[in-house]
Amino acid sequence: MIDVDVPAYVYDLAALDAHAGMVRAALPGIELYYAVKANPDPKLLEVLADHVDGFEVSSGGEYNHVRGRFGARVAFGGPGKTDGELLLAADAYRVHVESPNELRRLLATGADADVLLRANLRLDVGGAALEMSGPFGMDEDGLAECLPLFTDRVRLRGLHAHLASGLPAPRLLEVAARVLAHPYDEINVGGGMAVSYADPSEMFDWAAYGRGLAALRRTGQVVRIEPGRALTAYCGSYVTRVIDVKRVHGEMFAVLHGGTHHLRTPVTKGHDQPFTVLPTGSGPSLDGPVTLVGQLCTPKDVFARNIHTSLRVGDTVVFAMAGAYAWNISHHDFLMHPKPDFHYLSR
Ligand SMILES: Cc1ncc(COP(=O)(O)O)c(C=O)c1O
Numbered sequence: 001m002i003d004v005d006v007p008a009y010v011y012d013l014a015a016l017d018a019h020a021g022m023v024r025a026a027l028p029g030i031e032l033y034y035a036v037k038a039n040p041d042p043k044l045l046e047v048l049a050d051h052v053d054g055f056e057v058s059s060g061g062e063y064n065h066v067r068g069r070f071g072a073r074v075a076f077g078g079p080g081k082t083d084g085e086l087l088l089a090a091d092a093y094r095v096h097v098e099s100p101n102e103l104r105r106l107l108a109t110g111a112d113a114d115v116l117l118r119a120n121l122r123l124d125v126g127g128a129a130l131e132m133s134g135p136f137g138m139d140e141d142g143l144a145e146c147l148p149l150f151t152d153r154v155r156l157r158g159l160h161a162h163l164a165s166g167l168p169a170p171r172l173l174e175v176a177a178r179v180l181a182h183p184y185d186e187i188n189v190g191g192g193m194a195v196s197y198a199d200p201s202e203m204f205d206w207a208a209y210g211r212g213l214a215a216l217r218r219t220g221q222v223v224r225i226e227p228g229r230a231l232t233a234y235c236g237s238y239v240t241r242v243i244d245v246k247r248v249h250g251e252m253f254a255v256l257h258g259g260t261h262h263l264r265t266p267v268t269k270g271h272d273q274p275f276t277v278l279p280t281g282s283g284p285s286l287d288g289p290v291t292l293v294g295q296l297c298t299p300k301d302v303f304a305r306n307i308h309t310s311l312r313v314g315d316t317v318v319f320a321m322a323g324a325y326a327w328n329i330s331h332h333d334f335l336m337h338p339k340p341d342f343h344y345l346s347r
């Protein structure tokens with residue numbers, strides 16, 4: 001892994017294959033979609049396509065990216081769909097409609113469509129990393145306004161509810177129980193399975209979640225989930241090297257090649273990105289609480305703060321958990337540094 005030009009992303013496709021296989025096996029009778037927004041890398045999608053029932057996309061760009069490519073079904077969601085996107089969405093297996101106005105605009109396209117209404121339910125999602133409240137989906141009034149609008153061409157298939165990100169299995173099951181109690185034959189309970197960046201070994205309990213969903217599912221009911229982060233976070237690493245080590249006003253810094261314009265995850269989530277150090281460097285070492293920063297001209301360009309470690313110029317730093325909401329959410333062009341290379345460990 002260290003034998004690559006850095007900075008680089010390394011995706012372990014074999015690990016992704018094994019992980020997705022484990023997730024799939026834990027969910028008998030439940031439909032598994034992958035939320036493409038977590039990482040749309042085609043090589044990852046190719047591996048996931050062997051395990052999932054479909055892909056969830058949230059823009060015309062994502063739809064065109066996956067359409068016709070993997071033979072999997074596609075659910076088209078996302079707030080604020082343009083008229084062009086609504087036409088594309090109508091072509092998908094399912095459209096997740098976000099408001100009564102959006103449903104009227106979908107009807108006005110004249111296209112055939114199969115719809116899940118996205119519900120914004122006031123449920124207790126305390127402890128979530130992110131609550132998907134605010135503008136997403138509809139409250140009970142919005143849902144009721146939609147019901148009489150359906151026709152034999154634009155058909156109501158069921159409900160969609162992605163209410164929070166970052167919940168452990170027992171909490172996510174409590175939320176799912178409330179959502180699945182709604183009288184729909186098809187319900188997508190969303191993604192949001194917790195991933196721990198503080199302790200990567202603390203994995204979401206897929207077996208318990210699968211058992212819980214199976215117990216909640218009514219006979220004949222289609223239950224679907226659409227995880228993103230918990231499927232692909234683990235398979236990616238961002239590999240880089242120490243350019244400089246320094247002490248400023250008593251604080252120790254290691255300046256790394258690259259930065260959060262390549263790996264924005266720690267800034268957006270406000271965490272320390274887990275990493276390991278490979279001793280490829282030389283010269284005096286910096287020992288103790290070190291803050292690992294990138295090359296950007298902003299104090300926000302921080303990967304991890306005050307971590308007890310030992311670093312030399314030239315050491316290789318391998319950031320783990322960089323397979324989801326990492327490269328694809330980063331502001332690549334800031335400062336016009338070169339892009340990283342991408343490497344794939346084949347399955
Ligand atoms: C509608 C919807 N579904 C699924 C996901 C995936 O969530 P996660 O990556 O937390 O599993 C998201 C993430 O924002 C989302 O907005």
